[in-house]
Amino acid sequence: MARPARSAPSGDPDRPPEGKQILSPDDIGRVLDRIAHQILEKTKGAPDTILLGIPTRGVALAGRLAERIRRFADVDVPAGTLDITLYRDDLRRRALRPLGPTDLPPSGVDDQRVVLVDDVLYSGRTVRAALNALYDLGRPAQVQLAILVDRGHRELPIRADYVGKNIPTSRSENVAVHLTEYDGSDAVILTGDEGR
Template sequence: MACPPAAPSSPPRQPSVKVILAATDVSRVVDRIAHQILEKTQGAADTVLLGIPTRGTPLAKRLAARISTFEDVSVPVGVLDITLYRDDLRRHATRAIGPTQLPPGGIDGKRVVLVDDVLFSGRTVRAALDALNDLGRPASVQLAVLVDRGHRQLPIRADYVGKNIPTSLAESVKVTLAETDGLDEVKLYGGAV
């Protein structure tokens, strides 16, 4: 007895991809956040920018450069590695520990602006706050993010947001920056279409 012919298979479904911010948009958003920091901090007096690796670090450097361009103010920039403070270390592969580099003068008594690319659950920011606690005692801590995609699991809110992107849990946001990826862009990856 002959088997019936196999039904033609449909091509696999590809995830949808939408460019949310192109390179010029990213530049414009960084400029806007820099202006907001200047405005909210009275000219960035006693302010330190700490980038959260990987993409928060170049964003912090860009913000400092733009603040300097707009107001001729030099804002110290540092790097805050949060690897050992993450609450998911047991669930993921071993991560390389990166350097934490505080600017000269440290963070004690300063306004620290944490800088990251995407705010999602809030767990990265919680880890950054724990790391800061071990490094010194800032006067205050603020948060600047390029993208806020929602779905907070902790009561954390950004003070400076480049773009709010409402997402579903099935979607993901991918930020690429020229310094780390060769291109400035923010894409939203959705479910299969």
């Protein structure tokens, strides 16, 4: 049994990513600006709101959104972490996954508006697990979903409230989100389908 690496980074920082760049660092910055504004708008100034990032990259994205919201509206929206490993439906089939921490803001989740933040929305299973995990922690007033990339192919009736970019993909492709916090630089790369 090898000690599993914490969620494998999707790229090697020393090597220029192969494949097609969908979002540049500037694009990602603009997209996050927009989502932050949308959150403020849709939640009417984000009172009683917390952001919960889903490990690994959702955590950094939640942090960046919180920072922007503070900058744009001088509103303090706490960001936390929601680990969903123990709620996954594929534990039986996948190699051992390490657990991540779940760090809730001091307010907890009860009666809060919780915005779940993740990098890629695909089948929707991760969000399903996140909802279950969330409801074992308490009873939020409302749950929303913010996502950097929606690549389609949903397997569950789940829809994001805030979408950075819709990217049509085939199932054989892979969407890799690189973030400075983990990968040295920001980028969204589409790889995998030789036919493209």
